[in-house]
Amino acid sequence: MEKRWLAILGSPRIGKNTDTLINHYIEGLNNRGRKVDKVVLSQIEQNICSGCEYCIKNKKCYYNDEMSEIIERVKTVEGIILGSPSYNYNVTSYMKIFLDRLFSLFTFDKGSWSSQLDSKDIKSIIIGVCAGPDELSMGFTMEAMKRVMKDHGVEIIIEERYFGTKRNPVEINKDIRNTITRKLNNSFNYTFIN
Secondary structure, eight states: OOOEEEEEEOOSOTTSHHHHHHHHHHHHHHTTTOEEEEEEGGGSOOOOOOOOOHHHHHSSOSOOSHHHHHHHHHTTOSEEEEEEEOBTTBOOHHHHHHHHHGGGGEEEETTEEEETTGGGOOEEEEEEEOSSSSHHHHTTHHHHHHHHHHHTTOEEEEEEEEOOTTTSOGGGOTTHHHHHHHHHHHGGGOOOOO
């Protein structure tokens, strides 16, 4: 069976810091026999969650757009990469729409809820990028993505926080590929088995 991952880019800036980090992770996963499909959220058709609760009754989103197709694909992958720069201390609006639309994967029954992803053993890599120098300047960016993954039962195996992009852009960081390789090899006790 083919091991497939899905990379979700929340930045509209192609070729810049978040996109470059995601590409490095894609390269690392490819080197481990994983196929990775990449989605650039700013380039797809997407409707915002309107809170209509259609998904509660029908187990899928009311909208039939490209975002719905991507959410269906999430159910079939071994892993997912989420990457967003910090915009005003949070994820971009593109990533926020994606995270909101994942609500359609929850199932509600007799006052409790579960996720359609709970039993799928999906792994995730969460990438947050910030021009500022520290966690305070990143704000809620990482937490917004992590919380949704955890609520869906998706295991977070790597949390990549990259600060100071104005003084040290990813493209000139000579050590970042080695750091990513090390994290993929050793982090979070996750073994890549072909």
